[in-house]
Amino acid sequence: MKTPNFTGWRAVILHQEDGNTERLCRQLGLLGIRTSQQWSPLVADDLPDLILVDADQGWDDLLPWVSQAPSRPVVALLASEAPGRIAWALRQGACAIIAKPIATSAIYPALVMATSMHRERENNKRHVSHLEERLRLRPMVFAAIEKLKAERRIDDERAYATLRDCAMRRRMPIEQIAAFFLGGSEPLSEVG
Protein backbone atom coordinates (compact mmCIF):
# COMPACT_ATOMS: atom_id res chain seq x y z
CA MET A 1 0.00 0.00 0.00
CA LYS A 2 1.30 3.45 -0.96
CA THR A 3 1.11 6.22 1.62
CA PRO A 4 -1.61 8.65 0.44
CA ASN A 5 -0.04 11.95 -0.52
CA PHE A 6 -1.95 15.19 -1.12
CA THR A 7 1.05 17.45 -1.68
CA GLY A 8 0.26 20.10 -4.30
CA TRP A 9 -3.51 19.57 -4.19
CA ARG A 10 -6.00 22.44 -4.14
CA ALA A 11 -9.03 22.27 -1.83
CA VAL A 12 -12.04 24.52 -1.38
CA ILE A 13 -13.94 24.68 1.89
CA LEU A 14 -17.55 25.69 1.29
CA HIS A 15 -18.33 26.90 4.79
CA GLN A 16 -18.66 30.16 6.65
CA GLU A 17 -15.40 31.08 8.33
CA ASP A 18 -15.19 29.90 11.95
CA GLY A 19 -13.00 27.87 14.29
CA ASN A 20 -13.76 24.72 12.31
CA THR A 21 -12.52 26.14 9.01
CA GLU A 22 -9.48 27.56 10.76
CA ARG A 23 -8.58 24.13 12.11
CA LEU A 24 -9.25 22.55 8.72
CA CYS A 25 -7.00 25.05 6.92
CA ARG A 26 -4.17 24.40 9.34
CA GLN A 27 -4.37 20.63 8.98
CA LEU A 28 -4.80 20.70 5.19
CA GLY A 29 -1.77 22.99 4.99
CA LEU A 30 0.22 20.39 6.92
CA LEU A 31 -0.73 17.84 4.28
CA GLY A 32 0.65 20.10 1.56
CA ILE A 33 -2.82 21.19 0.31
CA ARG A 34 -3.49 24.79 -0.78
CA THR A 35 -6.85 25.69 0.68
CA SER A 36 -9.34 28.48 0.09
CA GLN A 37 -12.62 29.07 1.84
CA GLN A 38 -15.82 30.50 0.38
CA TRP A 39 -19.51 30.55 1.16
CA SER A 40 -20.79 30.89 -2.38
CA PRO A 41 -21.43 28.43 -5.23
CA LEU A 42 -18.47 26.69 -6.78
CA VAL A 43 -17.72 27.55 -10.42
CA ALA A 44 -17.91 24.43 -12.61
CA ASP A 45 -15.01 25.31 -14.89
CA ASP A 46 -12.52 25.93 -12.08
CA LEU A 47 -12.85 22.92 -9.84
CA PRO A 48 -10.32 22.19 -7.10
CA ASP A 49 -8.98 18.67 -6.46
CA LEU A 50 -11.04 18.29 -3.31
CA ILE A 51 -14.20 19.87 -1.87
CA LEU A 52 -15.20 20.10 1.79
CA VAL A 53 -18.75 21.32 2.22
CA ASP A 54 -20.92 22.44 5.14
CA ALA A 55 -23.73 19.90 5.11
CA ASP A 56 -25.57 21.67 7.94
CA GLN A 57 -26.19 24.86 5.98
CA GLY A 58 -25.45 23.83 2.39
CA TRP A 59 -27.98 24.40 -0.40
CA ASP A 60 -28.40 22.69 -3.74
CA ASP A 61 -26.60 25.14 -6.02
CA LEU A 62 -23.49 25.23 -3.87
CA LEU A 63 -21.95 22.38 -5.87
CA PRO A 64 -22.18 22.31 -9.65
CA TRP A 65 -23.49 18.75 -10.04
CA VAL A 66 -27.06 18.47 -8.76
CA SER A 67 -28.32 14.96 -9.52
CA GLN A 68 -25.17 14.16 -11.51
CA ALA A 69 -22.18 12.16 -10.42
CA PRO A 70 -19.68 14.41 -8.62
CA SER A 71 -16.51 14.98 -10.61
CA ARG A 72 -14.37 15.66 -7.52
CA PRO A 73 -14.08 13.97 -4.10
CA VAL A 74 -16.44 15.58 -1.58
CA VAL A 75 -16.20 15.54 2.21
CA ALA A 76 -19.23 16.65 4.23
CA LEU A 77 -18.74 18.73 7.39
CA LEU A 78 -21.64 17.87 9.61
CA ALA A 79 -22.83 18.56 13.14
CA SER A 80 -26.47 17.63 12.61
CA GLU A 81 -27.78 14.08 12.82
CA ALA A 82 -30.92 15.00 10.85
CA PRO A 83 -31.57 12.42 8.11
CA GLY A 84 -32.40 15.26 5.70
CA ARG A 85 -28.94 16.78 6.06
CA ILE A 86 -27.21 13.40 5.73
CA ALA A 87 -29.28 12.77 2.58
CA TRP A 88 -28.23 16.20 1.25
CA ALA A 89 -24.59 15.30 1.83
CA LEU A 90 -25.07 12.01 -0.02
CA ARG A 91 -26.76 13.82 -2.94
CA GLN A 92 -23.72 16.06 -3.27
CA GLY A 93 -21.61 12.94 -3.60
CA ALA A 94 -19.95 13.05 -0.17
CA CYS A 95 -17.85 9.94 0.42
CA ALA A 96 -16.82 10.84 3.98
CA ILE A 97 -18.06 12.92 6.87
CA ILE A 98 -16.05 14.99 9.31
CA ALA A 99 -18.14 15.63 12.41
CA LYS A 100 -18.27 19.16 13.81
CA PRO A 101 -16.77 20.46 16.01
CA ILE A 102 -13.83 19.18 14.00
CA ALA A 103 -11.23 17.04 15.73
CA THR A 104 -7.89 17.31 13.92
CA SER A 105 -7.50 13.54 14.05
CA ALA A 106 -10.64 13.13 11.89
CA ILE A 107 -9.34 15.09 8.90
CA TYR A 108 -6.64 12.94 7.29
CA PRO A 109 -8.67 9.70 7.57
CA ALA A 110 -11.69 11.42 5.97
CA LEU A 111 -9.55 12.70 3.08
CA VAL A 112 -8.05 9.28 2.43
CA MET A 113 -11.50 7.69 2.61
CA ALA A 114 -13.19 10.26 0.34
CA THR A 115 -10.48 10.28 -2.32
CA SER A 116 -10.21 6.50 -2.54
CA MET A 117 -14.01 6.11 -2.60
CA HIS A 118 -14.17 8.76 -5.33
CA ARG A 119 -11.49 6.97 -7.35
CA GLU A 120 -13.30 3.67 -6.95
CA ARG A 121 -16.55 5.33 -8.00
CA GLU A 122 -14.90 6.78 -11.13
CA ASN A 123 -13.43 3.37 -12.00
CA ASN A 124 -16.81 1.73 -11.55
CA LYS A 125 -18.45 4.39 -13.70
CA ARG A 126 -15.96 3.76 -16.50
CA HIS A 127 -16.38 0.03 -16.15
CA VAL A 128 -20.17 0.24 -16.25
CA SER A 129 -20.22 2.46 -19.33
CA HIS A 130 -17.82 0.07 -21.08
CA LEU A 131 -20.12 -2.84 -20.26
CA GLU A 132 -23.18 -0.85 -21.36
CA GLU A 133 -21.54 -0.13 -24.68
CA ARG A 134 -20.79 -3.80 -25.18
CA LEU A 135 -24.33 -4.71 -24.17
CA ARG A 136 -25.67 -2.20 -26.70
CA LEU A 137 -23.67 -3.94 -29.44
CA ARG A 138 -24.68 -7.47 -28.43
CA PRO A 139 -27.35 -7.73 -31.21
CA MET A 140 -24.54 -7.26 -33.72
CA VAL A 141 -22.75 -10.31 -32.31
CA PHE A 142 -25.94 -12.37 -32.71
CA ALA A 143 -26.37 -11.11 -36.28
CA ALA A 144 -22.75 -11.96 -37.08
CA ILE A 145 -23.20 -15.47 -35.67
CA GLU A 146 -26.30 -15.97 -37.81
CA LYS A 147 -24.49 -14.74 -40.90
CA LEU A 148 -21.47 -16.99 -40.23
CA LYS A 149 -23.71 -20.01 -39.66
CA ALA A 150 -25.45 -19.43 -42.96
CA GLU A 151 -22.30 -18.71 -44.98
CA ARG A 152 -20.11 -21.48 -43.59
CA ARG A 153 -22.73 -24.01 -42.63
CA ILE A 154 -21.49 -24.28 -39.05
CA ASP A 155 -23.33 -24.49 -35.73
CA ASP A 156 -23.82 -21.74 -33.06
CA GLU A 157 -20.89 -22.83 -31.01
CA ARG A 158 -18.47 -22.94 -33.91
CA ALA A 159 -19.60 -19.56 -35.21
CA TYR A 160 -19.15 -17.95 -31.81
CA ALA A 161 -15.71 -19.57 -31.39
CA THR A 162 -14.66 -18.17 -34.78
CA LEU A 163 -15.61 -14.63 -33.76
CA ARG A 164 -14.01 -14.96 -30.34
CA ASP A 165 -10.71 -16.35 -31.70
CA CYS A 166 -10.50 -13.53 -34.20
CA ALA A 167 -11.19 -10.95 -31.46
CA MET A 168 -8.46 -12.46 -29.30
CA ARG A 169 -5.90 -12.51 -32.10
CA ARG A 170 -6.58 -8.91 -33.04
CA ARG A 171 -7.00 -7.84 -29.39
CA MET A 172 -10.32 -6.20 -30.15
CA PRO A 173 -13.74 -6.52 -28.53
CA ILE A 174 -15.83 -9.27 -30.12
CA GLU A 175 -18.51 -6.64 -30.84
CA GLN A 176 -16.14 -4.70 -33.05
CA ILE A 177 -15.13 -7.81 -35.00
CA ALA A 178 -18.82 -8.59 -35.47
CA ALA A 179 -19.41 -5.05 -36.76
CA PHE A 180 -16.54 -5.38 -39.29
CA PHE A 181 -17.84 -8.70 -40.50
CA LEU A 182 -21.39 -7.44 -40.89
CA GLY A 183 -20.08 -4.32 -42.62
CA GLY A 184 -18.64 -6.49 -45.37
CA SER A 185 -14.95 -6.53 -44.55
CA GLU A 186 -13.53 -10.00 -44.01
CA PRO A 187 -11.58 -10.05 -40.75
CA LEU A 188 -12.33 -13.72 -40.28
CA SER A 189 -10.42 -15.01 -43.28
CA GLU A 190 -7.49 -16.16 -41.25
CA VAL A 191 -9.54 -18.19 -38.79
CA GLY A 192 -11.95 -21.05 -38.96
Next chain:
Amino acid sequence: MVDALKIGILFSTTGPYGSMGRDARHGAEFAFSEYRQKGGFQVEPVFFDPHADLNAYLEGARSLLRDANCRHIVGTITSAARKEVLPLIEKHDGLLWYMCPYEGFEANENAIYIGGCPNQHLVPLFEHLIPRYGARPYLVGANYVWGWEMNRLARELVTNAGGVVLGERYLPLEETAVERIIADIAERRPSFVLNNLIGPSSYAFLEAMNDLAKRDPAFAPENCPVVSCDLMECELDDIRPGAALGQLCAASYFDTLATAENRAFKARVNAWHGSNRRVSSVFASAYTAVNLCIQAIEASGNDEPRRVRREILDHAWPTLFGDMVIDPDSNHAALPFHLGRINKDRGFDVIASRPALAADPYLTGGKRREPPKLRVIS
Protein backbone atom coordinates in the same frame (compact mmCIF):
# COMPACT_ATOMS: atom_id res chain seq x y z
CA MET B 1 0.93 32.13 49.05
CA VAL B 2 -0.04 31.26 45.47
CA ASP B 3 -0.48 27.55 44.73
CA ALA B 4 2.27 26.04 42.60
CA LEU B 5 1.45 25.26 38.97
CA LYS B 6 1.39 21.54 38.24
CA ILE B 7 2.82 19.39 35.45
CA GLY B 8 1.42 15.86 35.29
CA ILE B 9 3.95 13.07 34.73
CA LEU B 10 2.27 10.00 33.25
CA PHE B 11 4.50 6.96 32.82
CA SER B 12 4.13 3.23 33.52
CA THR B 13 7.05 1.96 35.54
CA THR B 14 5.93 -1.66 35.21
CA GLY B 15 4.74 -3.85 32.33
CA PRO B 16 6.29 -4.64 28.94
CA TYR B 17 7.81 -1.18 28.45
CA GLY B 18 8.44 -0.55 32.16
CA SER B 19 12.17 0.04 31.83
CA MET B 20 11.47 2.90 29.40
CA GLY B 21 8.78 4.27 31.71
CA ARG B 22 11.13 4.19 34.70
CA ASP B 23 13.87 5.96 32.78
CA ALA B 24 11.43 8.56 31.47
CA ARG B 25 10.19 9.18 34.99
CA HIS B 26 13.76 9.55 36.23
CA GLY B 27 14.40 12.06 33.46
CA ALA B 28 11.38 14.09 34.59
CA GLU B 29 12.46 13.86 38.24
CA PHE B 30 15.94 15.03 37.35
CA ALA B 31 14.53 18.04 35.46
CA PHE B 32 12.53 19.05 38.55
CA SER B 33 15.47 18.46 40.84
CA GLU B 34 17.57 20.85 38.75
CA TYR B 35 14.74 23.35 38.64
CA ARG B 36 14.43 23.38 42.43
CA GLN B 37 18.18 23.52 42.85
CA LYS B 38 18.20 26.73 40.84
CA GLY B 39 15.58 28.18 43.17
CA GLY B 40 12.51 27.36 41.06
CA PHE B 41 9.32 27.00 43.07
CA GLN B 42 6.48 28.02 40.73
CA VAL B 43 6.03 24.62 39.06
CA GLU B 44 5.67 21.18 40.68
CA PRO B 45 5.26 17.65 39.32
CA VAL B 46 2.31 15.34 40.00
CA PHE B 47 3.11 11.71 39.22
CA PHE B 48 0.66 9.06 38.07
CA ASP B 49 1.62 5.48 37.23
CA PRO B 50 -0.93 3.56 35.11
CA HIS B 51 1.13 0.34 35.29
CA ALA B 52 0.70 -0.31 31.56
CA ASP B 53 -3.10 -0.63 31.88
CA LEU B 54 -4.66 1.28 28.99
CA ASN B 55 -7.81 2.17 30.97
CA ALA B 56 -5.67 3.45 33.82
CA TYR B 57 -4.07 5.97 31.43
CA LEU B 58 -7.46 7.60 30.96
CA GLU B 59 -8.08 7.51 34.71
CA GLY B 60 -4.65 8.98 35.27
CA ALA B 61 -5.14 11.78 32.76
CA ARG B 62 -8.55 12.56 34.27
CA SER B 63 -7.14 12.68 37.77
CA LEU B 64 -4.19 14.85 36.70
CA LEU B 65 -6.40 17.28 34.77
CA ARG B 66 -9.39 17.44 37.11
CA ASP B 67 -8.16 16.69 40.61
CA ALA B 68 -4.58 17.96 40.46
CA ASN B 69 -5.38 20.88 38.11
CA CYS B 70 -2.55 20.02 35.73
CA ARG B 71 -2.83 21.78 32.38
CA HIS B 72 0.25 20.03 31.02
CA ILE B 73 1.01 16.33 30.96
CA VAL B 74 4.37 14.91 30.01
CA GLY B 75 4.09 11.29 29.13
CA THR B 76 2.78 8.14 27.56
CA ILE B 77 5.21 5.84 25.82
CA THR B 78 3.02 3.93 23.38
CA SER B 79 0.77 5.38 20.69
CA ALA B 80 -2.14 3.39 22.11
CA ALA B 81 -1.79 5.25 25.43
CA ARG B 82 -1.32 8.60 23.72
CA LYS B 83 -4.46 8.12 21.62
CA GLU B 84 -6.30 7.12 24.81
CA VAL B 85 -5.52 10.34 26.70
CA LEU B 86 -5.52 12.91 23.86
CA PRO B 87 -9.31 13.38 23.56
CA LEU B 88 -9.54 14.19 27.27
CA ILE B 89 -6.59 16.59 27.05
CA GLU B 90 -8.29 18.28 24.07
CA LYS B 91 -11.52 18.57 26.03
CA HIS B 92 -9.71 20.30 28.88
CA ASP B 93 -7.66 22.32 26.38
CA GLY B 94 -4.49 21.05 28.02
CA LEU B 95 -1.18 20.21 26.39
CA LEU B 96 0.37 16.76 26.09
CA TRP B 97 4.17 16.70 25.84
CA TYR B 98 4.83 13.47 23.97
CA MET B 99 8.49 12.55 23.87
CA CYS B 100 8.85 9.09 22.31
CA PRO B 101 9.57 8.13 18.71
CA TYR B 102 6.28 7.17 17.07
CA GLU B 103 4.87 6.15 13.68
CA GLY B 104 3.66 9.61 12.60
CA PHE B 105 0.34 10.56 10.96
CA GLU B 106 -0.80 12.82 13.74
CA ALA B 107 -0.52 16.54 14.45
CA ASN B 108 -2.79 17.44 17.33
CA GLU B 109 -2.92 21.09 18.39
CA ASN B 110 -3.03 19.92 22.00
CA ALA B 111 0.22 18.00 21.80
CA ILE B 112 3.88 18.91 21.44
CA TYR B 113 5.86 16.11 19.80
CA ILE B 114 9.55 15.91 20.61
CA GLY B 115 10.19 12.18 20.06
CA GLY B 116 10.42 11.98 16.28
CA CYS B 117 8.31 10.57 13.46
CA PRO B 118 9.40 8.26 10.59
CA ASN B 119 11.04 10.87 8.36
CA GLN B 120 13.32 11.53 11.32
CA HIS B 121 14.11 7.90 12.20
CA LEU B 122 12.94 5.15 9.80
CA VAL B 123 13.57 6.99 6.52
CA PRO B 124 17.19 8.04 7.26
CA LEU B 125 17.79 4.61 8.80
CA PHE B 126 16.80 2.88 5.55
CA GLU B 127 18.75 5.41 3.51
CA HIS B 128 21.78 4.29 5.49
CA LEU B 129 21.09 0.54 5.45
CA ILE B 130 19.92 -0.23 1.92
CA PRO B 131 23.12 0.83 0.09
CA ARG B 132 25.25 -1.04 2.64
CA TYR B 133 23.34 -4.26 3.27
CA GLY B 134 20.82 -4.55 0.42
CA ALA B 135 17.10 -4.06 -0.05
CA ARG B 136 15.83 -7.49 1.01
CA PRO B 137 14.93 -7.02 4.67
CA TYR B 138 12.82 -9.08 7.03
CA LEU B 139 10.32 -7.14 9.18
CA VAL B 140 9.23 -8.08 12.70
CA GLY B 141 7.02 -6.04 15.00
CA ALA B 142 4.81 -5.83 18.04
CA ASN B 143 1.24 -6.59 17.13
CA TYR B 144 -0.20 -3.06 17.41
CA VAL B 145 -0.12 0.16 15.47
CA TRP B 146 3.59 0.92 16.05
CA GLY B 147 4.70 -2.39 14.56
CA TRP B 148 2.10 -2.42 11.79
CA GLU B 149 2.66 1.11 10.56
CA MET B 150 6.48 1.08 10.85
CA ASN B 151 6.57 -2.13 8.84
CA ARG B 152 4.10 -0.79 6.28
CA LEU B 153 6.34 2.24 5.75
CA ALA B 154 9.42 0.03 5.64
CA ARG B 155 7.79 -2.04 2.91
CA GLU B 156 7.05 1.13 0.93
CA LEU B 157 10.65 2.36 1.30
CA VAL B 158 11.98 -1.03 0.21
CA THR B 159 9.63 -1.18 -2.79
CA ASN B 160 10.63 2.36 -3.83
CA ALA B 161 14.26 1.23 -3.68
CA GLY B 162 13.48 -1.68 -6.00
CA GLY B 163 13.88 -4.24 -3.22
CA VAL B 164 11.64 -6.89 -1.74
CA VAL B 165 10.49 -7.69 1.80
CA LEU B 166 11.38 -11.31 2.50
CA GLY B 167 9.02 -11.73 5.44
CA GLU B 168 6.84 -9.86 7.91
CA ARG B 169 5.86 -11.31 11.30
CA TYR B 170 4.18 -9.99 14.45
CA LEU B 171 4.22 -10.98 18.11
CA PRO B 172 1.79 -9.93 20.84
CA LEU B 173 3.29 -7.62 23.51
CA GLU B 174 5.24 -9.71 26.04
CA GLU B 175 5.31 -12.81 23.79
CA THR B 176 8.80 -14.30 23.84
CA ALA B 177 8.30 -17.40 21.66
CA VAL B 178 10.40 -16.24 18.71
CA GLU B 179 11.63 -19.62 17.40
CA ARG B 180 9.36 -19.79 14.36
CA ILE B 181 10.34 -16.31 13.24
CA ILE B 182 14.03 -17.15 13.69
CA ALA B 183 13.62 -20.35 11.66
CA ASP B 184 11.96 -18.37 8.89
CA ILE B 185 14.73 -15.75 8.91
CA ALA B 186 17.36 -18.51 8.81
CA GLU B 187 15.68 -19.94 5.72
CA ARG B 188 15.03 -16.70 3.84
CA ARG B 189 18.40 -15.06 4.55
CA PRO B 190 17.44 -11.35 4.48
CA SER B 191 19.93 -8.50 4.06
CA PHE B 192 18.92 -7.06 7.44
CA VAL B 193 16.11 -7.35 9.99
CA LEU B 194 13.93 -4.41 11.08
CA ASN B 195 12.93 -5.02 14.69
CA ASN B 196 9.79 -3.17 15.83
CA LEU B 197 9.21 -5.50 18.76
CA ILE B 198 8.92 -4.00 22.23
CA GLY B 199 10.38 -4.96 25.60
CA PRO B 200 10.77 -8.67 26.47
CA SER B 201 9.77 -9.80 22.94
CA SER B 202 12.52 -7.66 21.51
CA TYR B 203 15.11 -8.92 24.02
CA ALA B 204 14.18 -12.58 23.35
CA PHE B 205 14.41 -11.92 19.62
CA LEU B 206 17.87 -10.31 19.87
CA GLU B 207 19.11 -13.22 22.00
CA ALA B 208 17.76 -15.78 19.54
CA MET B 209 19.36 -13.91 16.62
CA ASN B 210 22.63 -14.08 18.55
CA ASP B 211 22.22 -17.88 18.88
CA LEU B 212 21.51 -18.10 15.15
CA ALA B 213 24.64 -16.05 14.36
CA LYS B 214 26.72 -18.49 16.45
CA ARG B 215 25.46 -21.36 14.28
CA ASP B 216 25.71 -19.40 11.02
CA PRO B 217 27.99 -16.34 10.76
CA ALA B 218 25.91 -15.06 7.82
CA PHE B 219 23.57 -13.77 10.54
CA ALA B 220 26.23 -11.96 12.55
CA PRO B 221 25.49 -8.23 12.97
CA GLU B 222 28.18 -7.20 10.47
CA ASN B 223 26.44 -9.28 7.77
CA CYS B 224 22.77 -9.14 8.68
CA PRO B 225 22.17 -6.53 11.39
CA VAL B 226 19.03 -6.31 13.50
CA VAL B 227 18.00 -2.64 13.48
CA SER B 228 15.44 -0.79 15.61
CA CYS B 229 14.11 2.69 16.17
CA ASP B 230 13.17 2.23 19.79
CA LEU B 231 15.86 0.24 21.62
CA MET B 232 17.47 2.20 24.45
CA GLU B 233 20.39 2.15 26.85
CA CYS B 234 18.07 1.42 29.77
CA GLU B 235 16.97 -1.82 28.10
CA LEU B 236 20.38 -3.22 27.30
CA ASP B 237 20.80 -4.59 30.84
CA ASP B 238 17.68 -6.72 30.29
CA ILE B 239 19.32 -8.52 27.36
CA ARG B 240 21.70 -11.46 27.90
CA PRO B 241 25.25 -10.05 28.13
CA GLY B 242 26.83 -9.75 24.71
CA ALA B 243 23.75 -10.98 22.85
CA ALA B 244 22.92 -7.64 21.24
CA LEU B 245 26.54 -6.64 20.61
CA GLY B 246 26.94 -5.00 17.19
CA GLN B 247 23.23 -4.52 16.50
CA LEU B 248 22.00 -1.11 15.34
CA CYS B 249 19.50 1.45 16.54
CA ALA B 250 18.35 4.86 15.28
CA ALA B 251 17.71 7.63 17.82
CA SER B 252 17.96 11.38 18.27
CA TYR B 253 20.07 10.97 21.39
CA PHE B 254 22.64 8.50 22.67
CA ASP B 255 24.42 8.53 26.01
CA THR B 256 27.76 8.49 24.20
CA LEU B 257 27.21 11.66 22.11
CA ALA B 258 30.50 13.51 22.21
CA THR B 259 29.25 17.04 22.71
CA ALA B 260 30.22 19.41 25.49
CA GLU B 261 26.52 19.80 26.41
CA ASN B 262 26.10 16.06 26.76
CA ARG B 263 29.24 15.60 28.84
CA ALA B 264 28.12 18.36 31.19
CA PHE B 265 24.61 16.90 31.33
CA LYS B 266 25.89 13.43 32.19
CA ALA B 267 28.11 14.82 34.93
CA ARG B 268 25.06 16.51 36.48
CA VAL B 269 22.98 13.33 36.14
CA ASN B 270 25.68 11.28 37.83
CA ALA B 271 26.02 13.78 40.66
CA TRP B 272 22.24 13.66 41.19
CA HIS B 273 22.08 9.88 40.91
CA GLY B 274 25.04 9.34 43.22
CA SER B 275 26.82 7.01 40.80
CA ASN B 276 27.50 6.65 37.11
CA ARG B 277 24.44 5.78 35.10
CA ARG B 278 23.74 5.64 31.41
CA VAL B 279 21.26 8.12 30.02
CA SER B 280 18.78 6.74 27.50
CA SER B 281 17.00 8.73 24.80
CA VAL B 282 13.76 8.46 26.75
CA PHE B 283 15.46 9.89 29.87
CA ALA B 284 16.88 12.71 27.75
CA SER B 285 13.59 13.43 26.00
CA ALA B 286 11.48 13.35 29.19
CA TYR B 287 14.03 15.65 30.83
CA THR B 288 13.85 17.94 27.80
CA ALA B 289 10.03 17.93 27.71
CA VAL B 290 9.76 18.86 31.39
CA ASN B 291 12.49 21.43 31.07
CA LEU B 292 10.88 23.09 28.03
CA CYS B 293 7.46 23.01 29.68
CA ILE B 294 8.77 24.70 32.85
CA GLN B 295 10.70 27.30 30.84
CA ALA B 296 7.71 28.10 28.64
CA ILE B 297 5.41 28.35 31.68
CA GLU B 298 7.81 30.71 33.41
CA ALA B 299 8.28 32.79 30.26
CA SER B 300 4.50 33.09 29.77
CA GLY B 301 3.90 33.99 33.39
CA ASN B 302 1.30 31.23 33.85
CA ASP B 303 0.44 27.72 32.64
CA GLU B 304 -2.32 28.71 30.20
CA PRO B 305 -1.71 26.15 27.41
CA ARG B 306 -2.29 28.56 24.51
CA ARG B 307 0.28 31.00 25.84
CA VAL B 308 2.71 28.24 26.70
CA ARG B 309 2.35 26.80 23.20
CA ARG B 310 2.87 30.23 21.63
CA GLU B 311 5.99 30.65 23.74
CA ILE B 312 7.40 27.23 22.90
CA LEU B 313 6.80 27.69 19.16
CA ASP B 314 8.25 31.18 19.11
CA HIS B 315 11.96 30.44 18.99
CA ALA B 316 14.67 27.77 19.14
CA TRP B 317 15.51 26.30 22.57
CA PRO B 318 18.95 25.04 23.53
CA THR B 319 18.54 21.35 24.46
CA LEU B 320 20.47 18.10 24.59
CA PHE B 321 19.28 17.53 21.03
CA GLY B 322 20.85 20.80 19.91
CA ASP B 323 18.94 24.03 19.39
CA MET B 324 15.41 22.71 19.16
CA VAL B 325 12.85 24.33 16.84
CA ILE B 326 9.24 23.20 17.14
CA ASP B 327 7.23 23.68 13.96
CA PRO B 328 4.22 25.93 14.65
CA ASP B 329 2.02 24.08 12.12
CA SER B 330 2.67 20.51 13.17
CA ASN B 331 3.85 21.07 16.78
CA HIS B 332 6.69 18.63 16.02
CA ALA B 333 10.33 19.23 16.95
CA ALA B 334 13.11 19.14 14.38
CA LEU B 335 15.47 16.39 15.54
CA PRO B 336 18.92 15.09 14.67
CA PHE B 337 19.36 11.52 13.46
CA HIS B 338 21.99 9.27 14.98
CA LEU B 339 22.74 5.65 14.27
CA GLY B 340 24.13 3.74 17.22
CA ARG B 341 25.87 0.36 17.31
CA ILE B 342 25.64 -1.57 20.57
CA ASN B 343 29.08 -1.82 22.17
CA LYS B 344 30.51 -4.17 24.79
CA ASP B 345 29.86 -1.60 27.54
CA ARG B 346 26.14 -2.00 26.86
CA GLY B 347 25.92 1.42 25.33
CA PHE B 348 25.85 2.66 21.75
CA ASP B 349 28.74 3.84 19.60
CA VAL B 350 27.45 6.56 17.28
CA ILE B 351 28.44 5.48 13.76
CA ALA B 352 26.46 7.95 11.63
CA SER B 353 24.68 11.25 12.25
CA ARG B 354 22.65 13.86 10.45
CA PRO B 355 21.85 17.38 11.65
CA ALA B 356 18.31 18.21 12.77
CA LEU B 357 15.61 17.17 10.31
CA ALA B 358 12.27 19.01 10.30
CA ALA B 359 9.40 16.66 11.11
CA ASP B 360 7.09 15.63 8.28
CA PRO B 361 4.47 13.64 10.20
CA TYR B 362 2.27 12.99 7.14
CA LEU B 363 5.23 12.23 4.85
CA THR B 364 4.26 14.91 2.36
CA GLY B 365 7.77 14.90 0.97
CA GLY B 366 8.98 17.91 2.91
CA LYS B 367 8.18 20.42 0.14
CA ARG B 368 5.37 21.93 2.14
CA ARG B 369 7.02 25.29 2.68
CA GLU B 370 10.25 27.04 3.58
CA PRO B 371 11.97 25.75 6.73
CA PRO B 372 11.42 27.99 9.75
CA LYS B 373 14.04 30.63 10.35
CA LEU B 374 16.22 29.82 13.32
CA ARG B 375 16.61 32.24 16.14
CA VAL B 376 18.49 30.97 19.15
CA ILE B 377 18.04 32.54 22.55
CA SER B 378 19.61 31.34 25.70
